[in-house]
Amino acid sequence: MWETLEAVESEAVGCTKCRLAAGRTQVVWMDGNPESKLMFIGEAPGFHEDKQGRPFVGAAGKLLDQMLESIGLDRTQCTIVNILKCRPPGNRDPMPDEIESCKPYLVAQIRFINPKVIVTLGNFATRFMLEKQVSISKVRGQRFEVYGATVIPTFHPAAVLHGGGMSGPAMQGLKADFEQVRQILDEPVVQDKETELVEQQSLF
Numbered sequence: 001m002w003e004t005l006e007a008v009e010s011e012a013v014g015c016t017k018c019r020l021a022a023g024r025t026q027v028v029w030m031d032g033n034p035e036s037k038l039m040f041i042g043e044a045p046g047f048h049e050d051k052q053g054r055p056f057v058g059a060a061g062k063l064l065d066q067m068l069e070s071i072g073l074d075r076t077q078c079t080i081v082n083i084l085k086c087r088p089p090g091n092r093d094p095m096p097d098e099i100e101s102c103k104p105y106l107v108a109q110i111r112f113i114n115p116k117v118i119v120t121l122g123n124f125a126t127r128f129m130l131e132k133q134v135s136i137s138k139v140r141g142q143r144f145e146v147y148g149a150t151v152i153p154t155f156h157p158a159a160v161l162h163g164g165g166m167s168g169p170a171m172q173g174l175k176a177d178f179e180q181v182r183q184i185l186d187e188p189v190v191q192d193k194e195t196e197l198v199e200q201q202s203l204f
């Protein structure tokens, strides 16, 4: 198995394990700082992400940046990844076999980065982390402990923009969830994360 995050990336950027390799411009690996304790997990690259090679660079990315700013952070203080590293055609939903093929890369990102807080953006990322067919509208804002990290599900920024925008009800939920993220980050660390990382590896 991989020894470093860089080794995972080297393999991922040339990956052809699923049908999405044929239509991509490039693999969209990650943005941000792998030393940080906050990770966002989205769904898959869209048109702009595929072209630029960075996750969350369109309108949804701008909203994510605004939300980070609202809690005193920017992209250098978190990592941003997706479940799928390649763009599905027409931005369709990820298919189960594509998620399964791409899963080892995301699991490795979580293992090596070992975040304290993981924010899942939307249904697909939330279902991936909770391993349940939950609905984001039912679980958003709740805390879950998964593999040594606190997982906070919230709405995908693109869904917020499509569902009423900045004054819609989803926006209020997104704001509240980001405030909760700030609170958790400010809480003192009470456990030995190194120990947890070892335990996680057997679970994954």
Ligand code: SF4
Residues within 6 Å of the ligand: 012, 015, 016, 017, 018, 019, 020, 021, 027, 084, 085, 086, 098, 101, 102
């Ligand atoms: S989506 Fe994931 S599994 Fe599929 S080709 Fe891209 S990197 Fe490989």
